[in-house]
Amino acid sequence: MTTFAAARLVLGREIRAKLRDKAFLFSTVSFLLIIIASISIPALIESGATKVAVVDSGSGAALRQAGFEIVAVPDTAAAERLVRDGDVAAAVVPGPRVVALDETPDEVVKALSTAPEVQLLDALGYNPALAIFVPLAIAMLCYLTSLLFGLQIAQSVVEEKATRIVEILVSSVSPRALLAGKVAAMSILAFAQIALLAVVTVVGLTVTGTDAGLLDVLAPALGWFLPFFVLGFVMLATVWAGVGALAARIEDLGSTSGTAQMIVLIPFFAVLFLRDNAAALTALSYFPLSSPMAMPIRIFQEGAAGWEPFVALAILAITAVLLLGVGARIYEGSLLRTNTRTSILAAWKTRPTAG
């Protein structure tokens, strides 16, 4: 049997096993619920127009135009009562005076005042709130999936070691086929999960009408995010498999996975804290461990020249190939040391199995 055919069998088993794994299903469902909640709850809250009590109907027109629901009341006392009871958010009484409970109702004040015209010379093409939210979301997505799926790869490797089935497996197929099948299966599952979440997000934003041109703005950044993410994920997947193979029992994972966790954690925080520093972000967008997060952010902020993502992607691809080699060697070197955890050095030096 060819390595490819063997890897395909391994891949099939891994995916079937994962789809029956309650922890995996639970995490997928939780992610879905979080996304649905974070899209639908603000939409629900914003659905009813804010009510404002008005005594003098003169200001009603301006308020109605600003989208408030007007409740006409006979006098100031009645207006104040409605405010106190919480039936309306604010009241406009003769004066004109704005009455509210414990907070200045800025929106109401704005609707009643005349503001000078503002002209922005370098306007952002999108809501400034997104400038904070989008980089955060991209970084979080990279970080969480690498960590969660990485740990699952490590766990599935160490499970085969702890149950000793690995010896039977390696006697019939090559360790490389095992590794390739496992990494491919986990990558497919990770991408499928993200695709599912993405589809739900897009559908949710469209249905609730929150979209407002958001997708058009995000499209180039997301288009680039995809290849960066895929390469970045595969690059680390083999490292995680190596980390799993170093452990002899599930309990060892805590200590053997430390390095891999740092590899994921440090770039994440670096991107998070340095994202407003243009020079630092540029550097991070080329460094292969952080480029899957930093480069899409730069593209989103329209700070990257057209050729830059290609160079960063090339660096990432070369690193991925190198790390695949390192991870595979550590994996093969430690796979059969089932008694105690293996040091990276010992795994590196171990001769691979025959033929």
Added chain:
Amino acid sequence: MTTTVLVVGAVDRSFGDRQVLKDVSFSVAAGRLTGFVGANGAGKTTTMRIILGVLAADSGTVTWRGAPVTRQARQRFGYMPEERGLYPKMAVADQVVYLARLHGLSAADARRRTTALLDRLELGPRAGDLVEKLSLGNQQRVQIAAALVHDPELLVLDEPFSGLDPLAADSVVTVLRERAAAGAAVLFSSHQLELVERLCDDLVIIADGTIRAAGARDELRGRHTLPRYAIEVEADAGWLRDEPGVTIIDLDGARAVLELAPGTDDQQVLRAALAHGQVRSFGPVRPSLAEIFREVIK
């Protein structure tokens, strides 16, 4: 006429500074059960792992039907490691089918043979259960099914009887004999020397990483038989001390074990005994495997 199929030739292997195999050579024939005997740490498991390609030899060769063993050839090997292992959260039949397919069987063949084998091992009703739900004895049977499902030409079993109750051990013995009768070569290691003695056709004895004896069981036994005789007479056997050419090894009233000097006629001794009275039994002492084992590992 036996056909040698597997030849282990001058294999060395060290772990760090410790050399665990020194110039290990022996062969395994098709259609025969070969027992691999040695103390703990003698090198049995390491040798078996090298045959299966799980470990690499430092030097030496392993050949199958005259050619170095390739991964292709190993697809036709069945292996049961000493440390048993199965996926605990996988159904019994799925697991056996998966391992069969890793050995190159088509999906349909793998299914068909798994069903037949599980029925044969009386596991049919448990085929859909998760492995972790089975008793240890049944898990062991699944393990055997996993080694046999692709109908291997060479079976390598590391301590197949450890942890088995006598009934289960008997069923394993039956299965191994069947496979050998069907032409497979079977190599198995065991501590249970009596069982090996009863079961195997050929023997390989290893101690401290070197092969101390190898060959057909009966031939080995003949080679290690000393000119010793056991006799049981009616009265005291003490007179034997005075017989020419006889050395008493053990004397216990009417029973004795003697060693005859070269050239001494055993029938002469028997006649002398009959002259002294009634003889209940007289015959050569055949060494047990345990005795041969103790002698060759010295």
